[in-house]
Amino acid sequence: MSDILAELERRREAARAGGGERRVEAQHAKGKLTARERVELLLDEGSFEEFDMFVTHRTTDFGMAESKPAGDGVITGWGTVNGRMVYVFSQDFTVFGGSLSETHAQKICKIMDMAMQNGAPIIGINDSGGARIQEGVASLAGYAEVFKRNVLASGVVPQISLIMGPCAGGAVYSPAMTDFIFMVQDSSYMFVTGPDVVKTVTNEVVTAEELGGASTHTRKSSVADAAFKDDVETLMETRRLIDFLPSSNLEKPPVRPFFDDPDRIEPSLDTLIPQNPNQPYDMKELIHKIADEGDFYEIQEDFAGNILTGFIRLEGSTVGVVANQPMVLAGVLDIASSRKAARFVRFCDAFEIPILTLVDVPGFLPGTAQEYDGVIKHGAKLLFAYAEATVPKVTLITRKAYGGAYVVMSSKHLRGDFNYAWPTAQVAVMGAKGATEILHRSELNDPEKIAARTEEYETNFANPFRAAERGFVDEVIMPQSSRKRICRAFASLRGKKLNNPWKKHDNIPL
Numbered sequence: 001m002s003d004i005l006a007e008l009e010r011r012r013e014a015a016r017a018g019g020g021e022r023r024v025e026a027q028h029a030k031g032k033l034t035a036r037e038r039v040e041l042l043l044d045e046g047s048f049e050e051f052d053m054f055v056t057h058r059t060t061d062f063g064m065a066e067s068k069p070a071g072d073g074v075i076t077g078w079g080t081v082n083g084r085m086v087y088v089f090s091q092d093f094t095v096f097g098g099s100l101s102e103t104h105a106q107k108i109c110k111i112m113d114m115a116m117q118n119g120a121p122i123i124g125i126n127d128s129g130g131a132r133i134q135e136g137v138a139s140l141a142g143y144a145e146v147f148k149r150n151v152l153a154s155g156v157v158p159q160i161s162l163i164m165g166p167c168a169g170g171a172v173y174s175p176a177m178t179d180f181i182f183m184v185q186d187s188s189y190m191f192v193t194g195p196d197v198v199k200t201v202t203n204e205v206v207t208a209e210e211l212g213g214a215s216t217h218t219r220k221s222s223v224a225d226a227a228f229k230d231d232v233e234t235l236m237e238t239r240r241l242i243d244f245l246p247s248s249n250l251e252k253p254p255v256r257p258f259f260d261d262p263d264r265i266e267p268s269l270d271t272l273i274p275q276n277p278n279q280p281y282d283m284k285e286l287i288h289k290i291a292d293e294g295d296f297y298e299i300q301e302d303f304a305g306n307i308l309t310g311f312i313r314l315e316g317s318t319v320g321v322v323a324n325q326p327m328v329l330a331g332v333l334d335i336a337s338s339r340k341a342a343r344f345v346r347f348c349d350a351f352e353i354p355i356l357t358l359v360d361v362p363g364f365l366p367g368t369a370q371e372y373d374g375v376i377k378h379g380a381k382l383l384f385a386y387a388e389a390t391v392p393k394v395t396l397i398t399r400k401a402y403g404g405a406y407v408v409m410s411s412k413h414l415r416g417d418f419n420y421a422w423p424t425a426q427v428a429v430m431g432a433k434g435a436t437e438i439l440h441r442s443e444l445n446d447p448e449k450i451a452a453r454t455e456e457y458e459t460n461f462a463n464p465f466r467a468a469e470r471g472f473v474d475e476v477i478m479p480q481s482s483r484k485r486i487c488r489a490f491a492s493l494r495g496k497k498l499n500n501p502w503k504k505h506d507n508i509p510l
């Protein structure tokens with residue numbers, strides 16, 4: 001009997017050794033943790049339950065029959081993050097470069113199926129050379145099976161991808177279909193084709209970092225949602241993100257204990273808006289002052305800074321925040337900010353996370369660059385996302401809410417539940433100067449008349465009361481009471497039920 005038990009332990013040891021000492025050392029030398037070390041750090045201590053530790057590939061071509069490492073280059077299973085169940089796969093770069101074989105894919109698919117059936121998030125740790133070259137089409141088919149499950153799981157359970165090494169080809173398309181992508185600075189890359197292929201096809205010379213490093217994907221392409229300095233920080237931030245999210249679309253986000261008075265008054269907010277309407281202020285200050293304990297988990301911080309997206313908690317419950325940021329491009333809506341916010345709003349709506357929208361927007365960015373790149377279609381994404389969202393929606397206009405952008409930013413007309421405004425709000429078709437120049441063009445050479453016209457326009461429209469008279473703004477509130485009013489509004493909406501008409505699916509302007 002003891003021999004049998006020892007045999008199990010021997011086999012386990014062999015599986016845990018991955019691709020062997022030399023390759024593990026090489027992994028560490030690059031500043032990367034091994035696949036198992038990553039799982040241990042991600043999950044609560046001792047909570048990991050592994051599946052398929054002894055699975056091996058079935059290829060015999062290219063001398064592969066002689067090399068059959070147990071586990072086949074991916075560690076799969078489930079465990080907990082702060083007590084809540086998650087499923088996880090972690091590719092082992094020390095085994096055939098973490099490349100995906102038919103059996104490697106089957107292991108991933110098994111835990112994806114279980115995650116969907118049991119209603120728990122899927123966290124994929126990607127560190128892979130892509131399709132296993134020795135397996136040909138069998139490995140491509142494996143990728144297709146994973147992709148299909150990414151699509152079926154979308155909107156059912158949260159899917160998070162961590163990019164922790166080189167990821168090319170198939171290894172990028174699976175993450176691309178998940179909800180959040182985190183990268184590690186200086187040791188992770190994502191590209192459809194690497195620098196060598198780029199050189200051959202387009203004659204372009206580019207480094208891996210420039211082509212698909214963390215900075216490229218968090219700042220330029222917006223493929224990634226955040227990047228962190230090393231593996232440890234990336235894994236810890238993933239735990240923090242999981243804490244904000246529900247386990248599935250059938251559950252509410254977790255309610256955490258909170259130590260911040262929902263009735264907290266913030267007198268400093270009464271002077272947040274500068275006297276000069278063209279002077280910026282930091283919208284993050286407002287978010288921090290509304291949030292429980294000032295905690296704001298920002299998503300896509302380095303991309304399209306003119307709009308802020310992220311999670312806060314109010315009375316312990318997760319709320320998604322979308323806010324124009326006057327500090328960047330005066331908070332204007334453009335292609336990048338519309339795409340960024342639309343995707344975030346749709347994530348929140350899919351997972352029943354209420355949305356708080358903070359508005360200070362001078363309109364859509366004009367110009368040929370925007371028009372040629374399709375600002376109409378991209379701006380419509382945000383309009384579409386807000387209009388279709390059925391979760392509780394609370395909106396607060398702090399200053400400008402002009403034109404189409406007023407409508408887009410969770411206005412009453414798009415089924416905003418509570419639409420608040422500060423007394424400093426200006427709800428109008430456009431700013432006073434622009435409006436006067438159009439309406440009174442013939443008087444432009446008379447500065448006195450123009451000044452009087454501008455003042456007349458400001459008195460009439462540069463305030464929240466015209467909108468409030470029509471019920472488009474439900475209440476004009478004191479800035480200092482914002483947290484209290486917003487907390488009460490969301491609390492009153494906890495039982496909200498609203499359904500869209502039946503359809504197979506909508507046709508959002510992609």
Ligand code: HXC
Binds near residue numbers: 173
């Ligand atoms: C099999 C692979 C492999 C692969 C790497 N290895 N990629 N084995 N299939 N795709 C093995 C290497 O042979 C090596 O084995 C070990 O992994 C480490 O690789 P190195 O090249 O030594 O490491 P490094 O220098 O860090 O370079 C990593 C890399 C490079 C950038 C990922 O290996 C690479 O370019 N690989 C190929 C990438 C690729 O083109 N994949 C196919 C994508 S197409 P030893 O035994 O020496 O340790 C695709 C199609 C899917 O994925 C499409 C679905 C729709």
